[in-house]
Ligand SMILES: Nc1ncnc2c1ncn2[C@@H]1O[C@H](COP(=O)(O)OP(=O)(O)OP(=O)(O)O)[C@@H](O)[C@H]1O
């Protein structure tokens with residue numbers, strides 16, 4: 001069953017350089033209880049896709065220009081702002097890279113979680129406080145009752161991110177948007193936080209959109225992967241398929257850039273740069289970096305074509 005259905009979404013930035021198509025005709029769905037990964041290099045539109053779902057695109061200069069985003073039966077893009085406020089933090093939880101973007105430095109962490117519960121779940125002061133402590137305990141914070149009285153700056157980065165996860169999950173959201181939730185943390189803490197998120201996701205049957213640069217990270221945790229390049233989805237596949245046989249040359253390049261224990265440890269990033277969104281190449285947006293580029297790729301843009309459970313935007317796979 002589909003929980004989130006995005007159709008032909010266009011999110012653009014209007015600046016003195018021109019118009020950047022940050023999210024350029026994205027269609028994507030997430031099933032109930034499913035963890036979906038979105039991967040791609042910096043500047044491909046991953047964060048703007050997530051912010052579009054929350055209706056938090058910085059505006060101006062950004063704007064959702066067209067398309068549809070449905071959460072269950074609710075069309076989010078036409079919802080009045082006050083109804084959207086009831087969805088944020090309640091039906092949709094958010095976890096960002098930097099925990100301090102979600103935490104208020106002047107309130108105790110337990111109070112911040114309790115406040116969300118009072119607001120969305122209409123709990124009494126005491127019940128909200130108790131539940132906040134339970135949540136801190138659930139995300140593996142030791143001495144949760146004592147830590148609930150701490151201010152964000154009194155906690156380590158890893159503990160702060162756990163607080164953010166506790167806050168994002170407190171109201172039992174149907175959908176969690178996690179935008180590089182562990183990038184700012186130590187590698188060992190990263191693995192712990194990831195495991196914790198996935199355990200909670202599984203327990204609560206929440207859908208998750210997990211945004212990351214790192215294909216390696218998604219291998220064990222997600223069921224499906226969407227690969228973004230220059231505002232487009234260029235491939236979407238079940239996770240086993242994408243690791244076994246990536247279809248798009250860009251996905252192949254991303255896979256090769258993942259260091260593997262069983263092979264040599266050298267990183268082999270894709271050569272060349274992500275195109276400037278204000279000055280896109282003709283034809284396929286990846287052709288200047290593509291080792292398989294043909295004349296056709298320079299001239300005509302391929303469509304995202306479905307093939308069974310997979311979708312790919314590449315002339316090599318357009319039969
Ligand atoms: N405040 C802004 N003003 C103008 N353009 C912006 C702004 N924020 C984003 N953009 C445009 O949107 C594009 C997509 O940005 P986005 O943050 O979604 O990338 P991303 O894939 O999340 O990258 P990263 O992996 O670095 O987080 C950028 O390349 C840029 O052209």
Ligand code: NI
Nearest residue numbers: 046047048179
């Ligand atoms: Ni981003």
